Amino acid sequence: MNAIDVISEKVRAGQRIDDAEALFLLESPDLLAIGELAAFANERKNGRRVYFNVNRHINHTNICVNRCQFCAFSRTTDQPGAYLYDLEEIGNRTREALAQGATEIHIVGGLHPDLPFDFYLEMLRTVRAAAPAIHIKAFTAVEIDYLSTLAGLSLAATLEELKQAGLGSLPGGGAEILRQEVRDRLCPEKISGDRWLEVMRGVHKAGLKSNATMLYGHVESYADRIDHMRQLRELQDETGGFQAFIPLAFQKENNPLGHLKNPLSGGVDDLKTLAVARLYLDNFANIKAYWVMLGEKIAQTALCFGVNDLDGTVVEEKIGHDAGAASPQAMGRDDIVSLIRMAGRVPVERDTLYNELRTY
Secondary structure: OOHHHHHHHHHHOOOOOOHHHHHHHHHOOOHHHHHHHHHHHHHHHHOOEEEEEOEEEEOOEOEOOOOOOOOOOOEOOOOOOOOEOOHHHHHHHHHHHHHOOOOEEEEOOOOOOOOOHHHHHHHHHHHHHHOOOOEEEEOOHHHHHHHHHHHOOOHHHHHHHHHHHOOOEEOOOOOOOOOHHHHHHHOOOOOOHHHHHHHHHHHHHOOOEEEEEEEEOOOOOHHHHHHHHHHHHHHHHHHOOEEEEEEEEOOOOOOOOOOOOOOOOOHHHHHHHHHHHHHHOOOOOEEEOOHHHHOHHHHHHHOOOOOOEEEEOOOOOOHHHHOOOOOOOOOOHHHHHHHHHHOOOEEEEEOOOOOEEEEO
């Protein structure tokens, strides 16, 4: 019996695969066998349902104190293209989203050197006033850590203030690769991987759900990816607070790492990474193919490789597109439904917390 057959037997018996087995799968050229196994694991967990939501991204500022090597989005205050939305603009964008049927506002941005903590509270209150029923998913763990420092409050107290102002859940950004040796090359100014996990532990303890991401296809190895997923799996065993895992494909334009020619990157690697995530992260209900960075075709194909979520309509996304993402800025509800149906799956519109709103 070969190694993939052994792993297949474990998966089909509902047993957890270990790090060495997950690494073997990432290194294996047998994409279709891995995809078939991931599709089995996903169907056992989620049937043929594929989730999406109607959401609106608001990247409120690109002014940031950090200079992550992979980032094409951040600017200093005096750089061309630097911007900051005022509260009126944020309110207007929220009302637009509400008129378009959005159930979620997704807010992430740079670590602005001059904004006080009260601005972020007022931003949440502005969104809440403009759309009282809409769910606010906002701030990465990196931003939460920064806001805690700004406020001079503990992590728990900072989260309580943000919750009172309207925060409903967190996206999963800022995780990049958790191993510190990689972070030292990728984003040395950013909080450590240990601190990212500590913040997410606090987020879950505060009763908030979050997602978890992994930025791949730059300077990391396959072993780094498995180490990253191991740490997420361990925290999920502890808290159960992660809703979805979202591998983010590195976009190489307009940033200092753009010269890299990573031999691991490409469509096969995208599909394999998503499939192995489904098999290894057995305690995550949802694996998301973020169509903004993958492109529509790879994201659609991923529905046959263990993926059960395509994110949402997005409307306006700046971070990935500044780095060269070739996908459109938005995808309509009908387009997403068609994409899912053409993959032989059942489209299900959800809210941020994965309550099912409509089956198509």
